[in-house]
Amino acid sequence: MFPKNAWYVACTPDEIGDKPLGRMICGRPIVFYRGEGGKVAALEDFCPHRGAALSLGAVVDGKLMCGYHGLVMGCDGKAVSMPMQRVGGFPCIHSYPVAELHGFIWVWPGDAGLADESAIPDLFWSDHPEWAFGGGLYHIQSDYRLMIDNLMDLTHEAYVHVGSIGQDEIDESPVRTQMEGDQVVTRREMQGIVAPPFWQAAMRAHGLDDQAPVDRWQVSRFTAPGHVLIEVGVALAGKGGINADPRDKVSAIVVDFMTPETESSHWYFWGMARHFQANDPALTDTIRTGQGQIFSQDLAVLEAQQRNQRLFPNRRLLALNIDAGGVRARRLLDDLVRGEGEAVGTAAN
Amino acid sequence: MFPKNAWYVACTPDEIGDKPLGRMICGRPIVFYRGEGGKVAALEDFCPHRGAALSLGAVVDGKLMCGYHGLVMGCDGKAVSMPMQRVGGFPCIHSYPVAELHGFIWVWPGDAGLADESAIPDLFWSDHPEWAFGGGLYHIQSDYRLMIDNLMDLTHEAYVHVGSIGQDEIDESPVRTQMEGDQVVTRREMQGIVAPPFWQAAMRAHGLDDQAPVDRWQVSRFTAPGHVLIEVGVALAGKGGINADPRDKVSAIVVDFMTPETESSHWYFWGMARHFQANDPALTDTIRTGQGQIFSQDLAVLEAQQRNQRLFPNRRLLALNIDAGGVRARRLLDDLVRGEGEAVGTAAN
């Protein structure tokens, strides 16, 4: 249950070096590599000769060569050459629209004619000198929508992430969910609270008194098919919250890209773009390590939830106000899939 | 193929500490925990909010709190509270009858209205000062009935357990199988033999000459759905066997509770309650270690047998006199399952 005519994060640039990368996305085996001039290409991971995985081959002179019998493939999916063979009549393989933008490699698994790079989210912070980014990748055995639910309702932080970003005030503060254009937006604000450990550390790093009362915000923004960007931060209480002067606040964007592998597994690209101490790479590493640990706590929760969905596929789940973000995100996805002419499952909506 | 209206051993008390325990029993995911006053509770391992596994949560003030969004569940399967929510209309989850008795936690997966704690086997030795118990748990990838067959026909000891409790006289002595009330009972007696290594050690510990000829007995008692208690021991020859004066014999009960996990896997709670040297905890450990090794020899046998049943589901098996115990036990189980209105498979009966 995923739209195919959409941009998904396929990998990060560092995953494609001299060797090609094979990755299944939306049920399709795809090989990613750097062609001529280092430009990223994405092809079916299937040699038209005998079905070998092209990802086990090599890049030679900017072209992907099958590691089995030396067929050389162009980035358009047409065979270029093969020793002692005329390749003119060889069947083509699918070439996927792909783009390297904002620090990620994006792929469009569906109809190539509809792919439009301008629809890739604008991650303005990715090349902004006042911002720094660090992140990682998890391979999770659950429907990617369970992770979208997770991120569109941060209530779980109070339970899953006690001791870092969780605090009691989270689930004592109401959430508001609304559409803003094609985004589902869920907002939660907490006023006059003590910052949790993660933000206390950020305040100290920013020269603020970490014991001072703060206003805290979490604004989760979902864009189809699997992007959740969460504006988070704290400002000294009464200074305007998310709109406070930069000297009075520390803020960041939690970055989450969920890319389906199959119906019941996904690639989870997570990270944090922060707007404080941007020139401190050691801090980037520290945050990445901490965030990796925090997010790994979600893995067991989601994989057990997936098991329960498999055991009880028809059991109705609740859709409370805190679930509104996930519910609306699923509706958007359902509409997109229906628009592509596919049936939409009802389980766990 | 298992009765649902029956008491099964779910776990041992030490498996439920501060944290809940998730375990699949008879195909149902169940969470066990200690509620108010330490009383054990058993619920579906399924949060009615979004299907999270409650077993990943925590026990707070005697109530089970979902670790995902803080829903608090009562031991009756009704939601008690959830931050910022009214839970009155939340769907209930199944609450399973559960009892802590005789050193085990027992669960009734079927119709709660039929559960009657008096039907739990009376393990008289569990709190008797002259008896000591030690045991363990194995997770086995086979139909639980293959283990019942195994235990109701101890002929296999002569082959599988050479060097500990096996001896040639076992398969040279006839067995008698009969019903005693709702029990299937298989008896084997050997007279005037040399004790095998395990019993020689027990005789020495009890101050008896380990080279003296003995009468040995094995009385396997099956009670539905998955309990096999085996009275075993040796007495100095001619002193009355199982009925000999305590000074002239050493005896024990081999304890076996088989609890289906799925149709093709089960939890095997094994142990020994002994009626000699009861106040020697080091001996309890030694026996537990030895018994664990002996019983682990059965694992490979049963798992390969299960593979053969899967490959040849319709091949007729033999039911010899030595198999009478297992065959009768399976008939009892078939009758119970039929009584619950389910179809009974014929494979491997």
Added chain:
Amino acid sequence: MFPKNAWYVACTPDEIGDKPLGRMICGRPIVFYRGEGGKVAALEDFCPHRGAALSLGAVVDGKLMCGYHGLVMGCDGKAVSMPMQRVGGFPCIHSYPVAELHGFIWVWPGDAGLADESAIPDLFWSDHPEWAFGGGLYHIQSDYRLMIDNLMDLTHEAYVHVGSIGQDEIDESPVRTQMEGDQVVTRREMQGIVAPPFWQAAMRAHGLDDQAPVDRWQVSRFTAPGHVLIEVGVALAGKGGINADPRDKVSAIVVDFMTPETESSHWYFWGMARHFQANDPALTDTIRTGQGQIFSQDLAVLEAQQRNQRLFPNRRLLALNIDAGGVRARRLLDDLVRGEGEAVGTAAN
């Protein structure tokens, strides 16, 4: 998709020592052991009593005894004895024709009445003083026919096996495929080339100048159901190639027996019989180690190819001239399977 009325390599003699060996072949669980006089026997790995795996038993006085309850089985599949039982009416299990010949154990999974040992390939080198053999066994998660394809088209050596036996000239030289009786034969010859590292080492060992130009040959001979013997070697250039005087050449036979385990996995018995330095066991070990490493490079290729076949079962593959050997081998196999009255799949032909 495999013929059943055919001889397959089941194991090597050293795999059957004191203990029986259980191995699934063509979807059938089979136990191999040495009966009276050390003669190899092959039976269904299924005890007629309760379906235990006979391969977990023991050989006692030349007969296979079930390790569960002591049933003793004859090599004809009839129960011989069982403690306290009359076995006359016990059902028989299948006894497979089996032969120990030329350094391998061969089994015939199909109709025993059709088995004829004279159809086993004559591995003349197996007891020839001028030849030495070393080999090994890999368990591969792919259709055995993918390995036949692999071996009937050595073009892949130029890509998969760079640095040992691969060299550019391989894929620059044409191949010729033809039937010779019931063999599919693929020939490739390279003239006046520099030998690749493996053959340079062999030339040095044989007292030849390893920098001298050579003529190299590869003659792959497929015989159904899964035997590929490849005559390989180099001779000093212009001395007659494969027909050169023994002093001017070094040659060997690459030995490959593919035995299906299931439709999508197989046992791969590989090795090399060499016609140089036959009395140097250290060289045998060195070659075995090197060949094992070379052949392990094929595993990942074949298993990924199998995954692609599973994902795209109906996609047409190319059958180029270099594929003619594999294509003809598959046709032979299809004919054999059709002759046995089974449907033949068309995927990946």
